[in-house]
Amino acid sequence: MSDITLWKPEPDILIHQALGKAGEEAGELATILFRCLIQGLDASEPVTGEPNRRSLFDEIADVLAATQWLRDLIGDEFDQARFDRKLAGFRRWQAMLEEDAGLGHCDICAKPIHADDICSTDIELGICHAACLEGSPTVDLETGEPTAGKIDTYRYGDIASPVGRTEGGAHV
Ligand SMILES: [Zn+2]
Known part of the structure; x- marks a missing residue:
């Protein structure tokens, strides 16, 4: 048997719950992203009829709310410069894809x-x-x-x- 590390959960109950909620919401966002990918952004959930596009924006809002709550609780160290660099990189990528097409x-x-x-x-x-x-x-x-x-x-x-x-x- 391999050794295991005997971790204990995050002791601060508020941070514990905010971490868990952000993780849960991130998982739900991943689920709808993959659904849009395999069914199409403009398709709808077959049983409920809920448009994929609507569900996607619901989950984006939920992730933003959950991560904002977490940031409020743990001391916000959001890196705006990193965000700006990433977005600029994605826009360069878009320009390259557009040019190729x-x-x-x-x-x-x-x-x-x-x-x-x-x-x-x-x-x-x-x-x-x-x-x-x-x-x-x-x-x-x-x-x-x-x-x-x-x-x-x-x-x-x-x-x-x-x-x-x-x-x-x-x-x-
Ligand atoms: Zn335009």
Whole structure:
């Protein structure tokens, strides 16, 4: 028989319960993540009819609440810089995947631009969804001067793809 370590449970009853609850909620989040993966985000639970997307956001909220409670109890050492680095890394990953798929990237909504999407070019942000740019001032791309006219729109798939890919995927 192998030796075992004779652990004792976390002695602080509040921290003990908050740790357990966060673990339980993390497990429930993992369950719905895998369900969305194998059934589809837009499918529904067959018996209850509950949309997977709704369940996913329920579990995200539960994990955030449980981890916030834990942070309140144990002394918050949340590393914002680490969070920011991770998120920036995921966005670089997204840009690479979008570029590989021949998609553009809209810097306003942070979503991919598909071939059938109607786009417009912003002087600073590059190619964006026309709908995302709606309401922003219109400028002449050559002169940078404000114009009174409607924004120039086009189907993303209609622009020369090498140019579109570079401009659309290069924002990180
Ligand atoms: Zn957009």
